[in-house]
Amino acid sequence: MALELSQQQVLTAIVLAIVSLVTWRLREGRSKPNLPPLVPYKWPILGSTFDFLKDPTDFTVSAYKKYGPVFRVNLRGHTQAVVGKDQVRDIFLSTAFSYEEAVKEEFDLADMLGTSKTKLEPHKLFAIVMTPYLGRFVPVAMNVLVKALQDNLGTDKKAPVVVDNVFETILDVMSRANAVCFFGEELGTNSELIPLFKQFAGQVGHWLSRKSPVLALFPTIAKTYLWVKFHISSPTAAYRNKVLKHALPIVNERRRQMREYGDSYNAPVDSLQAYINSVPLDQPIDEFELGTFILTLIFFSMHTTSKRTTYSLYNLAKYPQFIPDLLAEQEATLGQDWSAETVTHEQLKGLEKLDSFVRETLRTSNRSIALPHKIVGMDEWHLPGGYVLPKGTVVNINTEDIYYSPELQGPDPRTFNAWRFVGTDKSASRIGPDMVAFGLGRHTCPGRFFAVNEIKLALSLILRQYRISFPAGAQPSDSAPLVFTPIGAA
Numbered sequence: 001m002a003l004e005l006s007q008q009q010v011l012t013a014i015v016l017a018i019v020s021l022v023t024w025r026l027r028e029g030r031s032k033p034n035l036p037p038l039v040p041y042k043w044p045i046l047g048s049t050f051d052f053l054k055d056p057t058d059f060t061v062s063a064y065k066k067y068g069p070v071f072r073v074n075l076r077g078h079t080q081a082v083v084g085k086d087q088v089r090d091i092f093l094s095t096a097f098s099y100e101e102a103v104k105e106e107f108d109l110a111d112m113l114g115t116s117k118t119k120l121e122p123h124k125l126f127a128i129v130m131t132p133y134l135g136r137f138v139p140v141a142m143n144v145l146v147k148a149l150q151d152n153l154g155t156d157k158k159a160p161v162v163v164d165n166v167f168e169t170i171l172d173v174m175s176r177a178n179a180v181c182f183f184g185e186e187l188g189t190n191s192e193l194i195p196l197f198k199q200f201a202g203q204v205g206h207w208l209s210r211k212s213p214v215l216a217l218f219p220t221i222a223k224t225y226l227w228v229k230f231h232i233s234s235p236t237a238a239y240r241n242k243v244l245k246h247a248l249p250i251v252n253e254r255r256r257q258m259r260e261y262g263d264s265y266n267a268p269v270d271s272l273q274a275y276i277n278s279v280p281l282d283q284p285i286d287e288f289e290l291g292t293f294i295l296t297l298i299f300f301s302m303h304t305t306s307k308r309t310t311y312s313l314y315n316l317a318k319y320p321q322f323i324p325d326l327l328a329e330q331e332a333t334l335g336q337d338w339s340a341e342t343v344t345h346e347q348l349k350g351l352e353k354l355d356s357f358v359r360e361t362l363r364t365s366n367r368s369i370a371l372p373h374k375i376v377g378m379d380e381w382h383l384p385g386g387y388v389l390p391k392g393t394v395v396n397i398n399t400e401d402i403y404y405s406p407e408l409q410g411p412d413p414r415t416f417n418a419w420r421f422v423g424t425d426k427s428a429s430r431i432g433p434d435m436v437a438f439g440l441g442r443h444t445c446p447g448r449f450f451a452v453n454e455i456k457l458a459l460s461l462i463l464r465q466y467r468i469s470f471p472a473g474a475q476p477s478d479s480a481p482l483v484f485t486p487i488g489a490a
């Protein structure tokens with residue numbers, strides 16, 4: 001009896017031990033998921049920030065080689081995950097991942113721009129106020145681009161012009177073209193507003209890019225600082241007031257004429273008019289919303305298009321071997337005597353080699369760790385290799401794995417091949433898991449068709465008039481001065 005009892009006790013003890021062990025293992029498994037490897041770093045808080053900033057591409061490629069397609073990295077005080085091409089669809093197309101929530105960890109853009117206090121939804125609205133007008137924008141932008149290039153590069157077509165700050169020059173040219181397309185001739189050429197349009201995106205961008213080391217390294221301080229800055233003396237509010245001073249009289253006059261002439265009103269074809277049309281004539285214009293609409297268009301369009309045009313110009317200087325074919329295509333598609341007034345949207349689409357050149361530029365000019373999304377809609381995300389990321393993790397894309405994968409981009413992905421996409425269905429504005437320069441999924445850039453058109457227009461005009469090169473003896477780079485030599489003076 002004593003023995004039986006003891007056996008029972010032993011058995012019970014064994015069963016209890018097994019149950020406890022299994023429960024403990026299950027709990028352990030839950031509380032300590034199999035996290036992807038973390039790139040080691042020496043300093044707390046700073047993490048790998050400096051190593052990354054020193055050479056982002058090298059940092060990302062080395063981490064990929066060492067740890068594989070999924071790893072974690074400590075950047076600017078946060079440990080974040082980085083995944084590759086095989087996870088792109090999951091991240092962009094599933095509602096379990098949120099772009100807004102990831103961005104909000106660092107700043108609240110909607111708050112900073114003011115859209116959070118309005119009913120404006122930029123991604124939907126911009127598609128409405130831009131996409132239907134793409135054809136109309138071609139001649140309008142062309143005329144402004146011609147004038148803006150002349151103002152920046154001069155009318156003397158005999159001597160080469162050295163441009164020291166290529167981005168600033170192109171920013172002036174593109175901002176003026178964008179402004180007339182969006183806001184019409186009168187507002188878009190206003191000499192007080194043009195500098196302001198150029199400054200606004202730069203100013204907000206300056207705060208977002210946290211140029212000061214304190215802001216760059218301490219995200220919580222940066223976020224609090226930005227919140228205080230934009231709530232107490234918001235730079236956006238000052239810009240909004242200045243924009244409204246010029247915009248309101250024009251908007252009110254257009255609405256007066258709409259009331260007076262009804263259907264026979266010859267409405268301007270621009271994004272401002274599309275916005276005006278969205279407000280019933282018997283309701284007042286919401287001034288805050290109008291100002292925010294204008295500033296949001298400026299914020300998203302000016303620097304983005306100018307940067308990509310600038311990179312394209314550097315690529316023309318680095319790879320002049322592609323220029324003869326680009327010019328031959330121009331002549332075949334636009335005719336020998338083409339002028340700014342005669343180019344059509346259809347012809348622009350026909351510039352297939354130029355389009356491929358632009359896509360190749362987009363492919364090869366990206367930040368290597370980009371497009372953060374936060375896991376919001378599941379407790380754990382299970383990844384290949386048995387790795388698990390818990391809810392709340394910010395996941396970035398390793399764009400190196402997308403843009404330099406032969407599987408996605410074809411042979412020799414490290415080579416700049418301007419004709420890589422000729423004869424394929426991959427136009428410069430076409431997004432997909434192999435091209436995320438404009439994002440993918442719900443937040444895909446609504447301005448991409450407009451942007452690619454503008455870049456192609458500016459490049460067509462420049463190619464026709466100038467040869468682009470680096471100054472003699474200068475190291476080719478994406479920040480060197482460029483020489484614009486008028487054709488004929490070469």
Ligand code: HEM
Pocket residue numbers: 099122123126297298300301302304305308371436437438439440441442443444445446447448450451452
């Ligand atoms: C070459 C120029 C441009 C580039 C490279 C670019 C790139 C991007 C990228 C990467 C995103 C984020 C997408 C995502 O997270 O999935 C985005 C969003 C956006 N872009 Fe662009 N963009 C360009 C031009 C423009 C222009 C001209 C406009 C309009 C005037 C514009 C308006 C927007 C807006 C409103 C969003 C936010 C969409 C949302 O949050 O739903 N972009 N863009």
